[in-house]
Amino acid sequence: MPGGQLYPLEINPHTEEPFLRLPSPNDNIILTPPRANDVKCLAPIINDPRVSVWLEGPPIPYRDEHAEEWLAQIIKQGEDILTELREEDRLNPDGQLKLVGGCPVRHIREVLPDGRDIYIGDIGLHRALMEEVLDPDERKKAVATNNEKAVGDPSTVWSFGDYLAPSHHGRGIMSAAMGTIINQWAIPRMGVRCMVGYTFSANEGSKRVFEKNGFEWKGTLDNGKLVRGEHKTINYLHWQL
């Protein structure tokens, strides 16, 4: 298998960084591991109101110190997966492709004609927060149960969190990024079989990205969510292989 255990990741011959490329017409966009020197790139995008208004997770205003902490966490997650796969290649060079517990590429970059790339967003696949379980105590238990499931367990529920620089909205990039991760990594390399999507109710763009990737809208949830002091209802979408 070309690329051994890293298949179907491609490897940048100059930097040896693994990546996935989006299909045409967005083939100038790649997904790579996060890099420590992305630190200054996150805040300008996350603090843009066209992005921040739809996000729950990051503190707003978002500062470089937040980015530093966050990057340290996700860089380690990605490196651990790559190390595990390289080790498997070493121990078992002709072995079957190993299932892993996450996707090592997530930062979205536009490759410029001169070969440099710029950071334009993030798409992370993680175990679901089970927002559809309305009771907070039951939700906590459901999250814990889902988090305890073994790597490759087909009953594990996964979910995406994502954002893109407003300069690049509306070009099909996030739909293609999600499709690339689902088909090239989540299904074959993580054994993902069940996913859910959550977006704030008014976030039509994000809801469409999920729908274009085969998620089915199941309804609007109200689990009492407060985001920066505002009550939010949520679109709940479901995907099953």
Ligand SMILES: CC(C)(COP(=O)(O)OP(=O)(O)OC[C@H]1O[C@@H](n2cnc3c(N)ncnc32)[C@H](O)[C@@H]1OP(=O)(O)O)[C@@H](O)C(=O)NCCC(=O)NCCS
């Ligand atoms: C949501 C977001 C990721 C979409 O990324 P994108 O690359 O612009 O989306 P795409 O170009 O792939 O568009 C996907 C679909 O959504 C539609 N869409 C995109 N933005 C839209 C908007 N603001 N309102 C209505 N529809 C929209 C597109 O028309 C397209 O549907 P179509 O093919 O049927 O025409 C991007 O707008 C973003 O980063 N928003 C701010 C952060 C955010 O909302 N993150 C998700 C949190 S749940």
